[in-house]
Amino acid sequence: MTNLEQHDLLLTTQSWNSVRAYTDPIPTDLLIDIFSRVPAKSIFRFRCLSKFWSSTLGLPYFTELFLTNSLARPRLLFGIKVDTELFFFSSPQPQNPADNSTLVATRYDRCFLNYLPSGIRPPHRGLVSLHEWGSDVHVICNPVTGESITLPEVKAKSGNGRSYVGYDPINKQFKVLCTTYGEPDGHWVLTLRSTGKRVWRSIECSHQHPMLTGISLRHEIWINDVLYYGAHSGRCNMIVSFDFCSEKFSFIWINEEMSDGTLINYKGNLGLLVKHEYGVVLWVLEEDAGNHKWSKRKSVVLSSLYDEVGIRAHIVGMTGACEIVLSPYRQSSPFHLFYFNIERNTFTRVNFLGPEEIYKDPNFAPRIFIDYVERI
Numbered sequence: 001m002t003n004l005e006q007h008d009l010l011l012t013t014q015s016w017n018s019v020r021a022y023t024d025p026i027p028t029d030l031l032i033d034i035f036s037r038v039p040a041k042s043i044f045r046f047r048c049l050s051k052f053w054s055s056t057l058g059l060p061y062f063t064e065l066f067l068t069n070s071l072a073r074p075r076l077l078f079g080i081k082v083d084t085e086l087f088f089f090s091s092p093q094p095q096n097p098a099d100n101s102t103l104v105a106t107r108y109d110r111c112f113l114n115y116l117p118s119g120i121r122p123p124h125r126g127l128v129s130l131h132e133w134g135s136d137v138h139v140i141c142n143p144v145t146g147e148s149i150t151l152p153e154v155k156a157k158s159g160n161g162r163s164y165v166g167y168d169p170i171n172k173q174f175k176v177l178c179t180t181y182g183e184p185d186g187h188w189v190l191t192l193r194s195t196g197k198r199v200w201r202s203i204e205c206s207h208q209h210p211m212l213t214g215i216s217l218r219h220e221i222w223i224n225d226v227l228y229y230g231a232h233s234g235r236c237n238m239i240v241s242f243d244f245c246s247e248k249f250s251f252i253w254i255n256e257e258m259s260d261g262t263l264i265n266y267k268g269n270l271g272l273l274v275k276h277e278y279g280v281v282l283w284v285l286e287e288d289a290g291n292h293k294w295s296k297r298k299s300v301v302l303s304s305l306y307d308e309v310g311i312r313a314h315i316v317g318m319t320g321a322c323e324i325v326l327s328p329y330r331q332s333s334p335f336h337l338f339y340f341n342i343e344r345n346t347f348t349r350v351n352f353l354g355p356e357e358i359y360k361d362p363n364f365a366p367r368i369f370i371d372y373v374e375r376i
Helices: 002-019 027-036 040-047 051-056 060-071 303-309
Strands: 075-082 085-092 100-105 105-112 128-132 138-141 148-150 160-167 173-180 187-193 220-225 226-233 236-243 248-253 262-266 269-276 279-287 289-301 313-318 323-328 334-343 348-354 367-373
Touching: 040 051, 040 060, 040 105, 051 334, 060 303, 128 148, 128 160, 138 160, 138 173, 160 226, 220 262, 220 269, 226 262, 262 279, 262 313, 269 313, 323 367
Parallel strands: 100 348
Antiparallel strands: 075 085, 075 367, 085 105, 128 138, 138 148, 160 173, 173 187, 220 226, 226 236, 236 248, 262 269, 269 279, 279 289, 313 323, 323 334, 334 348
């Protein structure tokens, strides 16, 4: 905690002590610790109770404590489109769930207009990048608070691309990487500053890598604040990594057998889940003196899932408990996900109550993200 944060906390503590001198024996530091563990929606209600609670729960020290605790309890995030509105829901992320258990998915209060769910990039440290297809509009938003920032236009020939919000832990800054399709120099970085003008900076890349044209790698992921996404160069498929600290690219080549896969974080290492007709193969990247080597760790058969429930499902990702999260192509009521534990070879169904909006468009599949961290 900085000297300024200590000073703010001391003043707040003194104010609180004067208010509760004859009524409340709970120490302020304990109250702050308790509130850092409640859902984010509750924090905003508590802030409305009084000026004291508004100032206390708005301290930089408290927001950092809340984020630290949120990192230890990741959640599921659902992006659901209803007509021209995009809603976000969230629920606890189950750990070793019991079969047919039920969780409640609560909706965040704000919605975002005219952003298709296919234009949602996976969240990082509580922030989400949105892109309206067919336009140059890129938006960074916080689903919890409903706040959003519209980024300045990227001067690109193609007029279309993807933006990823990332974090530079050394300089403690959020940055945005924008890559545009089909351009040799189509890479820009913008620093999200609280004040001053936001300007895109063109950055160099040693390999042209048009994104997701002719490649089936799904989902971008972050491991230790480094971004990984699929691309191709010529006829070669690859995984691109981008370090938001150094603002440098690096490249990991993959073979054809691995091209139709889902990027995952496997125990802190980059992994790929490659689905075939009745199962999944797990590939893990081994780092050896800077050399990249893929090892086939496990091949699991999911025919029991298909035989029992009679549906096909796509891979959402893998949790820290080594459970593959699968979502049916077509949802039925109640909304549900399947969890397959690759170490125990068991799967469970988890139901979710709350997102009624999901049934308003039977042809629409919600965007689902694991390991979401609430940020206030």
